[in-house]
Amino acid sequence: MRYGVIGTGAVGGYLGIKLMHAGYDVHFLARSDFAVIKEKGLMLYSVRGDVYLPEVPVYSSSSAMPPCDVLLVCTKTTANAQLPSVLAPLLASHPLVIMIQNGIGMEEDLAGALPHAKIAGGAAYIAVTKTAPACIRHLDIGKLSLAPFSENTGHELIPVADELTKADVKTTLLPRLDEIRWRKLVWNIPFNGLSVVLNTTTEGILRNEKWRSRAWTLMQEVVEAARACGTAIEKEYAGKMMEMTQKMPSYATSMKDDYDNHRPLEIEYMYQRPASFARRAGFIMHETEVLTRELLEADRLNRKYR
Missing domain, CATH: 3.40.50.720 (NAD(P)-binding Rossmann-like Domain)
Structure with missing residues (x-):
């Protein structure tokens, strides 16, 4: 082909x-x-x-x-x-x-x-x-x-x-494509977003107890949002993603790379759409929406360097 x-x-x-x-x-x-x-x-x-x-x-x-x-x-x-x-x-x-x-x-x-x-x-x-x-x-x-x-x-x-x-x-x-999308969001939503607003790497998030806890809360929220939208993700999955990240070399996420190079951030499809889908299903992604607002502000301030 x-x-x-x-x-x-x-x-x-x-x-x-x-x-x-x-x-x-x-x-x-x-x-x-x-x-x-x-x-x-x-x-x-x-x-x-x-x-x-x-x-x-x-x-x-x-x-x-x-x-x-x-x-x-x-x-x-x-x-x-x-x-x-x-x-x-x-x-x-x-x-x-x-x-x-x-x-x-x-x-x-x-x-x-x-x-x-x-x-x-x-x-x-x-x-x-x-x-x-x-x-x-x-x-x-x-x-x-x-x-x-x-x-x-x-x-x-x-x-x-x-x-x-x-x-x-x-x-x-x-x-099912929706399962693929929600499973990847379990990792993407916490680690991409937090790496920008906290100015750190994946390793930096995991080493700081407060940041790690916030990432874990976001991961659990995405699992619950997926379930509300009809995609069942096993409870152990978030733990597997956390373990996978611990084994990875320290890594600057794609969103952090975009931010550091003054490119637009992928906020709409990675944050706003999932939260919107979840709201329609009757579930509020409170932590994700807080992070979304932080990212929108970071993106706004970063525009002057583009």
Whole structure:
């Protein structure tokens, strides 16, 4: 299959490099890093082995890309308003569009704008960061969870998961996308948000008893919100996520990286949408809403540096 990576940042760069290194046909869409990737290729420094691709098919416009079988959408959700116009030139070949983003509700919005698109979704559990243009550093973990969104797309995910796994990205298929989204939020809501408002790393949160307690309270709240919205997550899951984080190297989250580099924060889909969905189901995410207000203020103050 031919893959199109939409957004060659940390996650998109990692997935595309792994697929291409394994011998698959991969084409990259990049905006800010296009010139550097065109000239120098892509570099991955990884705990699982470094990879350098001196030449990669990279494009600054989706209209210049060839037809693809699978589009891996790895852009930040802050750019989702532009996503329909980015994807539209690539839909004539009826590719499977897989939204690998943080948050919840992205697939519904895309389906509303592109009703004939075949859409699936997924969550990346990959401790990875872009340290410089065209340069990706992978610190720990490297797996995906995928699930269908549009009807009759589940069978199309099977070969995608197989090829990703062969490319050293262990990929699990689940029947329900909402379960994938809520499970990832159990980690994303506390650690992404707190890393910004407390100006710290994952290790910093865990080492401070007060901060760790706040993270734990947020994790439990997300589990309860998911249950209210019809997604049952086992009580032990939050503890497993906390244990996983303890075993990881100290890590600056993607939201902290965005904040430090004066980029917009992914607040809408990661915080406002989950809280809105929970309210509709009769559950108030009090702690999440407090954190959301702190993030909105931090984002507002950070804008003057953009």
